[in-house]
Amino acid sequence: MTTTVPRPPAKVSFRDRLLRLAETVTTPLLPDDYLDLVAPLRAGADLRGRIVAVEPETADAATVVIRPGRGWRGHTPGQYVRLGVDVDGVRQWRAYSVTSPPGRPDRCITITVKAIADGKVSNHLVRRVRTGTIVQLDQAQGDFVLPAATPRRLLFVTAGSGLTPVMGMLRAGAHGDADVVLVHSAPRPQDVIFGPEVRELAARGVIRLVERHTEVDGLLGPDELAGLVPDHLERQTWACGPVGLLDALQERWASHGAADRLHIERFRRSVAAVGEGGTVSFARSAVTVAADGATPILEAGEQAGVLMPSGCRMGICFGCVVPLREGAVRDLRNGELTTAEPGDGVLIQTCVSAAAGPCDIEL
Template identity: 30%
Template sequence: MMRDAQTFEPQEARLTRPAFWRALGATWTSDEEETLVCCQVRQETHDVKSFFFMSREGRTFSFEPGQFITLELEIDGETINRCYTISSAPTRPHTISITVKRVPDGKVSNWLHDNLRAGDTVRVLGPAGEFTCARHAAGKYLFLSAGSGITPLMSMSRSHHELGEDRDIVFVHSARTPDDIIFARELDLIAANQQRFRTSFVCERMGQRTNWPGITGFLTLPLLRLIAPDFMEREIFTCGPAPYMKAVRDLLDEAGFDRTQYHEESFSFDSLSPAEQAAATEGEHAPAEAAEAAEAAEADGATKFSVSFTKMRRDIECGAHEHVLDAAKRAGVRLPASCTQGMCGTCKVKLVSGQVDMRHNGGIRQREIDQGMVLLCCSKPLSDLVVEK
């Protein structure tokens, strides 16, 4: 595991350390301070880096373990928004970190690995998200992760550890090889410090190791029963690539697990195929999905509102129970979008006139809402709309 790191400490922080500590009570919000400074870059594995950020004003970060932030990046003259789960714990409030795996052909992950350095500034939205053990108190947890999906579960594990809570947690992480296990040493340390925290690593293959004592292969129901015989009694949190999470859901369904005790999170745009990524960023549905959306809207018989895009000179119809972005996609209007869940802010536009019912997940600042901005992916029309786009 690589341990190289770049660290940045502003001169004013070195000279005025007491003032920094006096600001402990001031909490950072993206509304008040849009830009954070990268203070450290840490190499976790050969293709994974952690990026640490701090507030120039000395503000501290308040969030729930498992939540995410959205980075607003300028790449090749294009503004791109990406959501990344916070990997640090809220128990260390002076910095906040994300952990990013370099993905082949991944535009954002490669840019971050190649360009973001200590001392650089980045615009940030959030924190936001509901994937957190803080909202689901339980006596026993099972954390299941694969690849960089380890980050929200690491934030949760770090939080319990640093709060001195010896919670009954079984942490099962799947990786390609032993050298690809992110945070391996720290997880071993947590397990050494807490009697009821247990880890188990499942590696697809040995890689360069010749003395790997762990499990080789894939997570299966019989294997899960060996690792955590009482998993049916645990609150389960899962994060990783979509195929991994589907496999987890399938094996839990086979076991008859109560889905009310199951929680998952995934939004890795860089891991999408080129075709899927184009659809996510350009707002395209597969033909079957578009047809289903159209049929649902027609069957609903709901009130229709007009939506006018001023710069594009396009007018469309949108049902009262339909998100504006979905109606635009169906009409063939190409709009920038990524998460389609109100998280990333990519589809943010100025609403010139009209009213919408917007249910977002942290992808827009309150100040922007006050200025008339909306997210089309999570906004339903309440009247005819005029959009500056």
């Protein structure tokens, strides 16, 4: 004869009972929704940060000081963070390099933003955002970092806001005992982000600084760099700046068999080919727009008022991936064509894909 012994009821903590009671009286909102209002940076919540200061750097750039929530796992100098900020009632995501060294005593991190023409988020952060604003955060990511053993000879080649990831490295002591050269290009001396700081490092002999001002010296390119730093191809090099500069450097290093000594961070996609363009239909939004072959579907949708998921906007984070229900798109980085027929369920990155004929997007 088998005797079945009933399992004793599971113990429910007093805290769990309180939460269940709270859920019944706060429906349709949950207790976490109320906690988000009073303690948005608490442990266990979605990762957020509070803006505690906005510090001007140049006429069109500012450093935003952010205190991350308890879930922040830190960063390695040179990495970037995806930031979600509400602009005119719409959540926008952008990626920015972390410009502060790890382990600040106040537990804050900084990003440094350059306002660009028609840049909805960059202009908001530089000119309008208020201290106390809560922003969404992702954990730091990216491999534009120095190796554990710092090379004895370093070269940094930057232009415009391309100095931001390198500044994070310098502030964290990247120079150490190394021979460090920083070549930076900006329109005028007053446009150099962190100008006083890098000039002070140079005055102390910590780095050798070469400033190029395009309004006087013209654009920086590989030939000019060779004259400024004769041993440039022998140095481990980290470069960040406009697409044209990075493409030219990549070609120079590769043609001299030194590609493994060049490390590049791209803030914007490199357009290798354009599609033919076409109509883009956003199925759930009931919106159809005409887009040319050089406009990313992400931008075409946003301009038409469609709520588009997005992230880094340069094809790295995959925050913009959506199904292509039907049609054809072309990858703006390499010209590859992707097609879909009904039922295929092909996923595309809208930030680096343009219409290559009529296409139907599941949004």
